[in-house]
Amino acid sequence: xxxxxxxxxxxxxxxxxxxxxxxxxxxxxxxxxxxxxxxxxxxxxxxxxxxxxxxxxxxxxxxxxxxxxxxxxxxxxxxxxxxxxxxxxxxxxxxxxxxxxxxxxxxxxxxxxxxxxxxxxxxxxxxxxxxxxxxxxxxxxxxxxxxxxxxxxxxxxxxxxxxxxxxxxxxxxxx
Amino acid sequence: xxxxxxxxxxxxxxxxxxxxxxxxxxxxxxxxxxxxxxxxxxxxxxxxxxxxxxxxxxxxxxxxxxxxxxxxxxxxxxxxxxxxxxxxxxxxxxxxxxxxxxxxxxxxxxxxxxxxxxxxxxxxxxxxxxxxxxxxxxxxxxxxxxxxxxxxxxxxxxxxxxxxxxxxxxxxxxxxxxxxxxxxxxxxxxxxxxxxxxxxxxxxxxxxxxxxxxxxxxxxxxxxxxxxxxxxxxxxxxxxxxxxxxxxxxxxxxxxxxxxxxxxxxxxxxxxxxxxxxxxxxxxxxxxxxxxxxxx
Numbered sequence: 001x002x003x004x005x006x007x008x009x010x011x012x013x014x015x016x017x018x019x020x021x022x023x024x025x026x027x028x029x030x031x032x033x034x035x036x037x038x039x040x041x042x043x044x045x046x047x048x049x050x051x052x053x054x055x056x057x058x059x060x061x062x063x064x065x066x067x068x069x070x071x072x073x074x075x076x077x078x079x080x081x082x083x084x085x086x087x088x089x090x091x092x093x094x095x096x097x098x099x100x101x102x103x104x105x106x107x108x109x110x111x112x113x114x115x116x117x118x119x120x121x122x123x124x125x126x127x128x129x130x131x132x133x134x135x136x137x138x139x140x141x142x143x144x145x146x147x148x149x150x151x152x153x154x155x156x157x158x159x160x161x162x163x164x165x166x167x168x169x170x171x172x173x174x175x
Numbered sequence: 176x177x178x179x180x181x182x183x184x185x186x187x188x189x190x191x192x193x194x195x196x197x198x199x200x201x202x203x204x205x206x207x208x209x210x211x212x213x214x215x216x217x218x219x220x221x222x223x224x225x226x227x228x229x230x231x232x233x234x235x236x237x238x239x240x241x242x243x244x245x246x247x248x249x250x251x252x253x254x255x256x257x258x259x260x261x262x263x264x265x266x267x268x269x270x271x272x273x274x275x276x277x278x279x280x281x282x283x284x285x286x287x288x289x290x291x292x293x294x295x296x297x298x299x300x301x302x303x304x305x306x307x308x309x310x311x312x313x314x315x316x317x318x319x320x321x322x323x324x325x326x327x328x329x330x331x332x333x334x335x336x337x338x339x340x341x342x343x344x345x346x347x348x349x350x351x352x353x354x355x356x357x358x359x360x361x362x363x364x365x366x367x368x369x370x371x372x373x374x375x376x377x378x379x380x381x382x383x384x385x386x387x388x389x390x391x392x393x394x395x396x397x398x399x400x401x402x403x404x405x406x407x408x409x410x411x412x413x414x415x416x417x418x419x420x421x422x423x424x425x426x427x428x429x430x431x432x433x434x435x436x437x438x439x440x441x442x443x444x445x446x447x448x449x450x451x452x453x454x455x456x457x458x459x460x461x462x463x464x465x466x467x468x469x470x471x
Binding site (some may be wrong): 036043044070080083086088089090092093096097102104106116117119120121123124126128137139144145147149151154156168169170171172173 | 212213228231233235236237238241242248260261262263265267269274276278280282295298300308310312314318319320322346347348349351353441
């Protein structure tokens with residue numbers, strides 16, 4: 001014989017469980033947390049607030065492009081945000097992935113950004129990003145693993161007609 | 176009769192959670208993979224595996240992706256050039272009944288092989304303090320930014336006068352310097368050097384603004400022939416042809432103006448020879464001498 005309210009209790013558990021599950025789903029599509037270190041000096045050129053905002057916006061957008069391109073194995077998705085060596089290397093990775101039947105899903109969850117160098121002629125800006133992201137590796141559409149990664153990226157962005165594009169995108173060891 | 180549907184859904188949810196956590200549990204329990212902590216870009220390295228049977232080893236990063244069929248318990252060798260893009264890599268070893276993961280970094284080689292050298296401006300006036308800037312990003316042979324401090328020299332040498340050299344260590348792969356433009360006009364070579372790698376730019380140093388201006392006048396009938404002395408900047412370089420010189424004649428409250436471009440460093444024109452007229456000359460922010468012609 002069931003206790004009165006037993007069904008209500010299970011309903012509550014279900015509600016909490018669904019909430020947790022739903023929040024998990026939402027987390028997957030949430031914007032990453034972004035923290036920008038105060039910029040005291042970036043070298044020989046004064047960094048205007050407007051430039052700083054644009055660089056951070058375009059860099060974060062580049063992560064979205066990178067993520068989409070490596071998940072779908074479509075190098076053309078890089079074109080809006082990457083240029084030069086960074087674009088070539090990522091495109092080459094996409095080519096390798098496609099050849100091997102591999103996809104990778106990168107989901108950035110947090111960025112701790114520091115703008116470190118703005119060149120005197122204004123043609124390049126460098127930032128350091130201590131980034132946290134989840135990587136899911138799929139082989140022939142089968143998920144092999146999901147790993148949480150914390151890494152330190154060095155990026156160099158250069159201005160184009162309408163936006164800053166990533167020219168160097170490279171992780172370095174965190175010592 | 177009460178529905179058992181909510182209990183069923185809850186059970187289903189927790190079962191899903193359990194199965195989702197399975198790979199992580201497996202990861203925590205297996206140690207089949209031994210990786211180097213860091214690998215120099217393009218250098219050979221080895222990955223040791225434990226266990227038995229066949230497996231697949233994945234090396235995955237934004238810079239490169241590799242997949243190898245491996246025999247568990249044996250060492251897998253990667254030869255020079257297999258992994259050449261610097262970055263953070265995940266290694267995943269999947270066996271028949273086990274899975275293991277690890278991570279390592281590929282770092283740029285310390286030997287510079289390429290420079291990305293930005294020099295600005297390509298043309299500027301002589302004798303300008305910190306007027307020229309040079310920025311050099313240093314890359315290895317695989318186009319990885321060398322993040323370890325690397326010595327870069329910037330050298331500016333012109334056709335006259337001593338050259339300038341600055342030695343700068345890179346910080347996060349980049350070095351920069353500012354140089355003064357030379358006192359004499361002409362083409363200067365701006366050279367950035369890191370190790371054996373050299374990149375050159377040509378900087379055209381042109382005369383600066385005129386430093387002084389002087390005119391003379393001689394009568395020619397009813398007119399005056401006016402001519403400047405050769406117009407030079409403060410370092411004695413002849414100001415470029417085409418620079419505008421303005422002659423102004425003031426007579427009885429009226430004023431006439433003629434703009435003349437320099438030709439071979441000199442500006443010439445003629446103006447009416449009114450007795451008592453005052454003729455002045457100017458170019459840029461420099462005023463020249465004044466001539467008062469005759470008496471009324």
